[in-house]
Amino acid sequence: MKYIGEVFQDRRRDYLDIRNEYYHQQDSCCDIVMLGDSITEGFNINYCGTTNKVIINSGISGDRLRNLHARLEVDAVKLKPKQVVLMIGINDLLSDKPNTIDNYKANVFNLFEEYMKITESLVKHNIIPVCCGIIKTSQFEHNHMFMNQQIAYFNKLLEKYSNENEITYIDYNVVLGDVYGSIDDTFFSDGLHPNEKGYFEMFKLLKQHTII
Amino acid sequence: MLYTGNKYVDSKAMFMQVRNEYIKSKGLKPNLIFFGDSITEGFSPLNYGLVTDGILNCGIGGERLDTAMARVDRDVLQFRPDAVHIMLGINDLLHYPQIQKHHIENKIEQLLNLYIDIIDVVLTVDCIIYIGSVIKLAEIPYDEQNHEFTNYMYYNEIIERLNTKLEDYCKLHSIQFIDYNCKLTNKYNQLNVSYTTDGIHLNEKGYFEMFKAMKSAGVL
Numbered sequence: 001m002k003y004i005g006e007v008f009q010d011r012r013r014d015y016l017d018i019r020n021e022y023y024h025q026q027d028s029c030c031d032i033v034m035l036g037d038s039i040t041e042g043f044n045i046n047y048c049g050t051t052n053k054v055i056i057n058s059g060i061s062g063d064r065l066r067n068l069h070a071r072l073e074v075d076a077v078k079l080k081p082k083q084v085v086l087m088i089g090i091n092d093l094l095s096d097k098p099n100t101i102d103n104y105k106a107n108v109f110n111l112f113e114e115y116m117k118i119t120e121s122l123v124k125h126n127i128i129p130v131c132c133g134i135i136k137t138s139q140f141e142h143n144h145m146f147m148n149q150q151i152a153y154f155n156k157l158l159e160k161y162s163n164e165n166e167i168t169y170i171d172y173n174v175v176l177g178d179v180y181g182s183i184d185d186t187f188f189s190d191g192l193h194p195n196e197k198g199y200f201e202m203f204k205l206l207k208q209h210t211i212i
Numbered sequence: 213m214l215y216t217g218n219k220y221v222d223s224k225a226m227f228m229q230v231r232n233e234y235i236k237s238k239g240l241k242p243n244l245i246f247f248g249d250s251i252t253e254g255f256s257p258l259n260y261g262l263v264t265d266g267i268l269n270c271g272i273g274g275e276r277l278d279t280a281m282a283r284v285d286r287d288v289l290q291f292r293p294d295a296v297h298i299m300l301g302i303n304d305l306l307h308y309p310q311i312q313k314h315h316i317e318n319k320i321e322q323l324l325n326l327y328i329d330i331i332d333v334v335l336t337v338d339c340i341i342y343i344g345s346v347i348k349l350a351e352i353p354y355d356e357q358n359h360e361f362t363n364y365m366y367y368n369e370i371i372e373r374l375n376t377k378l379e380d381y382c383k384l385h386s387i388q389f390i391d392y393n394c395k396l397t398n399k400y401n402q403l404n405v406s407y408t409t410d411g412i413h414l415n416e417k418g419y420f421e422m423f424k425a426m427k428s429a430g431v432l
Contacts, residue, residue, distance in 0.1 A: 015416040022420075023261055030261050044256040046269040049235050050242045056261030079261065196227050204234065 001074050004067060012041070012060045016075060023079060030054040032212065033076045036087040037063040039135065039193060047196065048203035051212045056081070064091045065114040072118060077125050084122055085211065087132035089115065090192070093150050104150050112157045119167065130211055131162050133171040136183045140191030148182060170209060175201040216279045224272045228287060235268070235291070242268035242291050244431070247284070248299035249275040250413060251347065259416060260423050263432050276303045277326040284330060289337050296334050297431055299344030301327065301374060302412065305367055316370060324377050331387065342431050343382055345375045345391045350403035350411040364411065368402060390429045395421045
């Protein structure tokens with residue numbers, strides 16, 4: 001798989017290539033692939049509890065929608081899972097800074113179209129996608145109110161799309177959020193990445209939906 | 213619950229108690245429990261995908277042999293697992309940076325006895341025990357502010373002696389001992405720099421080697 005020129009992403013890429021090769025050598029199969037960015041990468045399910053499924057983590061820190069789309073084949077489709085738990089988008093929103101109140105809806109919609117391409121290609125390969133909404137950010141993140149507004153809009157689009165296409169939609173903000181429409185900082189290490197308590201809540205939500 | 217006085221360890225232990233209650237209330241049964249310190253905590257079988265189900269990670273960063281005993285019952289025994297993988301000891305050495313030369317033998321003996329106590333307690337639930345060797349250090353200072361930790365050669369010698377004693381004990385009592393150092397060290401008998409993030413903890417490639425060693429030892 002090609003490198004993209006970002007140190008952390010490429011380092012993890014390096015590792016995932018080794019892992020995927022080993023996986024193919026062993027000729028084994030898995031139930032679920034977790035696909036996404038740093039929040040997925042840090043998700044250690046065995047630390048939150050036990051599951052009776054074989055799960056693979058294919059998260060890469062810093063990944064954006066286009067990076068994920070490019071590696072979809074290698075890191076998910078070729079591993080032949082039954083389901084793919086997909087959570088991606090926050091890095092696009094954080095990096096594409098010049099969004100303004102007037103143009104954010106169009107920008108978010110562009111991202112969402114890219115997202116739809118990913119789920120469509122999963123469906124084409126007979127893999128069931130599970131769409132997870134983007135987790136909101138807290139006050140530690142620059143301009144978090146506006147960021148959360150964009151995230152809410154993205155999640156709304158995703159929820160509508162999921163309902164129409166009978167895809168499971170999971171919104172972690174239900175368990176990680178606070179009453180003000182932001183997130184509860186006790187579940188986060190830095191306002192963006194969940195800590196073990198946050199991951200535990202996410203784990204319980206996945207269990208509730210009988211995904212894992 | 214017993215507090216160790218270490219803020220990080222205690223907060224993790226408190227989290228683990230909540231988690232354990234949830235696991236029990238849902239009737240989930242872990243078959244294999246990983247019990248240990250930060251190296252165990254960071255080990256995620258999810259990254260390999262070739263792992264059987266029912267694994268529970270009970271590693272806490274900073275855990276020592278002398279404090280681990282207090283939570284064996286809560287984190288391991290109550291689940292009655294089929295197998296337990298234990299890997300401890302490095303923090304006991306690093307937290308006492310100034311062991312004098314003539315005390316080294318005593319220290320190793322003391323750590324071995326603590327280890328044996330834990331093994332004996334775990335054996336009461338009739339499960340398979342795997343003992344992971346203490347992993348050696350690499351030539352990267354653990355903490356640039358604290359130069360005491362840079363003395364990796366000194367620690368590696370003690371680690372080797374502790375591992376040898378541990379292995380002998382395991383052989384005598386037909387417990388499986390897994391030597392990770394043979395996979396992870398370089399020709400100078402230090403932890404290979406490409407397998408570590410800070411000289412002590414492993415990166416994904418290091419964990420992958422560990423995973424393969426576990427796989428061939430039959431743990432996973």
